[in-house]
Amino acid sequence: MPEAPVLNPPKDSLFEQLKVGETLPIAVEPASIVIFGGAGDLAHRKLLPALYNLHVDGLLPPRSAIVGVGRKAMTDEEYRAFAKDGITQFSRRPLDEHAWETFAPNLFFVTASIDDDASLAPLGSRLDVIEHERELPGHRIYYLAVPPSLFVPTVKQLQRARFVAKGQGHPWARIIVEKPIGHDLDSARAINDAIADVFDERQIYRIDHYLGKETVQNILVLRFANSIFEPLFNQKYIDHVQITVAESEGVGTRAGYYEQAGALRDMVQNHMLQLLAMVSMEPPHSLDADVVRDEKLEVIQSLRPIEGRAVADCVVRAQYTAGFDMGRPVPGYREEPGVDPNSRTETYVALQIWIDNWRWAGVPFFMRTGKRLPKRASEISVQLKEVPPILFNANRSSKLDPNVLSIRIQPDEGFALGISSKIPGPRVRVYPVQMDFHYGSTFGGTSPEAYERLLLDVMAGDQTLFMRRDMVEAAWQWVMPILNRWAEQTTEPLPTYPAGEWGPPEADRLIEATGRRWRNP
Numbered sequence: 001m002p003e004a005p006v007l008n009p010p011k012d013s014l015f016e017q018l019k020v021g022e023t024l025p026i027a028v029e030p031a032s033i034v035i036f037g038g039a040g041d042l043a044h045r046k047l048l049p050a051l052y053n054l055h056v057d058g059l060l061p062p063r064s065a066i067v068g069v070g071r072k073a074m075t076d077e078e079y080r081a082f083a084k085d086g087i088t089q090f091s092r093r094p095l096d097e098h099a100w101e102t103f104a105p106n107l108f109f110v111t112a113s114i115d116d117d118a119s120l121a122p123l124g125s126r127l128d129v130i131e132h133e134r135e136l137p138g139h140r141i142y143y144l145a146v147p148p149s150l151f152v153p154t155v156k157q158l159q160r161a162r163f164v165a166k167g168q169g170h171p172w173a174r175i176i177v178e179k180p181i182g183h184d185l186d187s188a189r190a191i192n193d194a195i196a197d198v199f200d201e202r203q204i205y206r207i208d209h210y211l212g213k214e215t216v217q218n219i220l221v222l223r224f225a226n227s228i229f230e231p232l233f234n235q236k237y238i239d240h241v242q243i244t245v246a247e248s249e250g251v252g253t254r255a256g257y258y259e260q261a262g263a264l265r266d267m268v269q270n271h272m273l274q275l276l277a278m279v280s281m282e283p284p285h286s287l288d289a290d291v292v293r294d295e296k297l298e299v300i301q302s303l304r305p306i307e308g309r310a311v312a313d314c315v316v317r318a319q320y321t322a323g324f325d326m327g328r329p330v331p332g333y334r335e336e337p338g339v340d341p342n343s344r345t346e347t348y349v350a351l352q353i354w355i356d357n358w359r360w361a362g363v364p365f366f367m368r369t370g371k372r373l374p375k376r377a378s379e380i381s382v383q384l385k386e387v388p389p390i391l392f393n394a395n396r397s398s399k400l401d402p403n404v405l406s407i408r409i410q411p412d413e414g415f416a417l418g419i420s421s422k423i424p425g426p427r428v429r430v431y432p433v434q435m436d437f438h439y440g441s442t443f444g445g446t447s448p449e450a451y452e453r454l455l456l457d458v459m460a461g462d463q464t465l466f467m468r469r470d471m472v473e474a475a476w477q478w479v480m481p482i483l484n485r486w487a488e489q490t491t492e493p494l495p496t497y498p499a500g501e502w503g504p505p506e507a508d509r510l511i512e513a514t515g516r517r518w519r520n521p
C-alpha cells in the first residue's frame with residue numbers, strides 16, 4: 001500500500017499556506033532604521049505597524065534596530081508605549097502580546113533636532129552604541145517621515161554629521177523620501193538636487209505607497225502572466241480606460257497641507273499617473289528595477305500635454321460642498337477647520353488623457369479622483385470596443401453592454417470581466433454577467449500593507465517599486481501646464497459637488513461629450 005502523504009498542518013487560508021516556505025528573494029542584512037519624525041502620525045499609523053507585521057512574519061532581520069528621532073523628549077520606554085498604541089489601533093493584525101515582547105526591544109528613541117550643525121551628534125553617539133551592542137554591521141536606512149520643508153535641511157545635517165558615505169559601499173546607507181516631492185517642477189528639482197548631493201540615485205527610495213499595494217503590483221501579473229489580456233490591450237480592441245480613485249473621507253485634519261496641494265498635486269501627479277503607467281506600459285524585458293521603471297517613464301513621456309485652452313476642455317476641477325457621509329451631515333470643504341472660506345483648492349479632479357504612442361493612439365483615458373465621494377473605492381476599468389451591430393447587437397435601441405475588465409484596487413480587491421451570456425430559455429435573450437475574482441475569498445487572510453512591502457524592499461535594496469528621479473520630474477512636467485492655467489484663473493466660478501455624490505455635473509459632461517459614461521465602482 002502506498003504511504004499516505006504527510007500533509008502540512010492545515011492553515012487558515014490559501015494565503016497562509018502559500019506563504020509557507022516563502023523566503024526573501026535576496027538575503028536581507030540587519031540595519032538601523034532611523035525614522036525622522038519617529039513620533040509623528042505616519043510612524044504611528046503606518047511605519048511602526050508595518051515593521052511589527054514584518055517582525056511577526058519573520059521578515060524583519062533579527063537584531064534590526066528601529067530608532068525614532070524627534071524633537072520631543074521621550075524615553076525608549078515611552079516610545080515603545082507609543083508604538084504599541086499605534087500597532088493596537090492600526091495594525092492589520094491584532095497585537096499579539098508574545099510577538100510584541102520580542103519586537104519591543106528593537107525600538108529606541110533619540111531626541112534630536114536639525115536646527116544647528118551639532119544637533120545630530122546625540123543621534124550619532126546613540127546609534128554607535130546601539131549598533132555595537134547589537135553587533136550590527138552599520139547599515140542605515142534614514143526615513144524622512146517629516147514635513148517636506150524639512151527634507152533638505154535633514155539631508156544637509158546628515159551630510160554635515162558625516163552619516164552618509166555616497167555610493168554603494170559597505171556598510172551602506174539608504175534614504176526613504178515620502179511624497180510630496182515638491183510643490184511644482186522647480187521645487188521637486190531642488191529637493192532632488194539637494195538629496196543627490198548626499199546620496200546616489202541607487203541609495204534613494206522615493207515612496208509612492210500605491211506601488212506597494214498588492215493589487216497594483218498584480219496589474220503587471222494580470223497583463224503579462226495571462227495570454228488572454230495582453231493581445232487585447234491596444235487601440236485595436238480597447239475603446240477607453242477609466243481610472244477612479246474615490247475617497248469618502250474629507251480633508252480631515254490635513255487642511256494645512258491640502259490647501260497648498262489640492263487633488264491634482266496630491267493624487268494625480270503621483271498615485272494616479274503610476275496606475276496609468278502600470279496599466280498602459282509596454283512589457284518590460286525583465287523585472288529589473290530600471291527596466292520596469294524605464295517602461296513606465298516612457299508612458300509619462302508619451303502623454304499629450306494639456307496646455308492653455310485645452311485645460312478647460314480636458315480637465316474639470318471641483319470642490320465639495322456640505323452634504324452627507326453615510327447619512328451623516330458633513331460640512332463643505334470651505335467650512336472645514338483650517339480651510340480658507342474663499343479657498344479655490346480643488347478636492348476633485350477629472351481628466352481626459354491621451355497617450356500618444358503606437359499602442360494607445362486614439363484611445364482616451366479618463367481619470368478622476370476626489371474626496372467626499374460616496375465611497376472609498378479605487379478601480380481601473382478597461383472597456384473593450386463594441387461588437388459589430390449585427391446578430392445580438394443589431395438592435396441599436398438596446399445595445400449590448402461592451403466587455404469590461406474591472407481591476408479593483410481597493411477595497412474588495414480583485415477583478416471582474418463583464419461578458420454577455422444567453423438567458424436560459426426558448427428565446428435568445430442576452431444578459432450581461434460577470435466572471436469575478438476576489439482576493440478575499442480566494443486567498444483569505446489579509447494582504448500585507450503597502451508599507452510592509454516597501455520597507456522590506458528598501459532593506460533588500462530593490463528599487464522597482466520606488467519612484468526614480470526622472471519619473472517624478474516627468475510627472476511634474478506634465479501637470480505643470482494645468483496648474484499654471486488654473487493659477488491664472490482666479491475669478492472663474494469653481495464647480496462644486498455635494499459631499500456624498502460622484503463629483504460635479506461638469507465631470508459627467510467631460511466624458512459624456514465623447515459618448516461614454518463614468519462607471520461608478
Ligand code: BG6
Pocket residue numbers: 179247266
Ligand atoms: C495620500 C494622499 O498620498 O493618499 C491622501 O495624500 C489620500 O490625501 C491617500 O487620502 C489615499 O491613500 P489610500 O491608500 O487610502 O488610497
